[in-house]
Amino acid sequence: MEQLKRIGRYILQKFSKIQLAIIVVLIICCFVIGDSNIFSRFGYDLEIHNLKTQIEYYQEKTETDKRKLNELRSDKDNIEKFARENYLMKREDEEVFIIE
Structure with a gap:
């Protein structure tokens, strides 16, 4: 003192x-x-945090999409299953009922 x-x-x-x-x-x-005042700094830090969160989310999504793509490329049965589920495709001798 x-x-x-x-x-x-x-x-x-x-x-x-x-x-x-x-x-x-x-x-x-x-x-x-000014442009680099304390309030702007807090806003920029918050925006950086949000962008880093988005980056993590999209990196995880990219990894899951890559795995799905590899599964589709590897097996014909997977392609058929994907087409049936997402595009409502069917074989000639069957009927498809959509239940929501």
């Missing part, structure tokens, strides 16, 4: 009160005014 008082006295001896006020105002302006 004593050191803080000593530092405060030193600063008051070195600078006038007007100079200190100008310095404080300039520092506040740097944090509040």
Whole structure:
């Protein structure tokens, strides 16, 4: 606590009160005014977090889609199953009933 008082006295001896006020105002302006103010920084950090979450989601989705694609390419039965489920395709001798 004593050191803080000593530092405060030193600063008051070195600078006038007007100079200190100008310095404080300039520092506040740097944090509040401009493109890189503190509020914009918080907004940018939130946006970065959201984008990283989206990147993780799409990477997982890409991996699952790659696995599905490999399954479809590997076996003819998988292609037939996929076509039946997603495009409602059927064989010539059967009927398809859609239940929702």
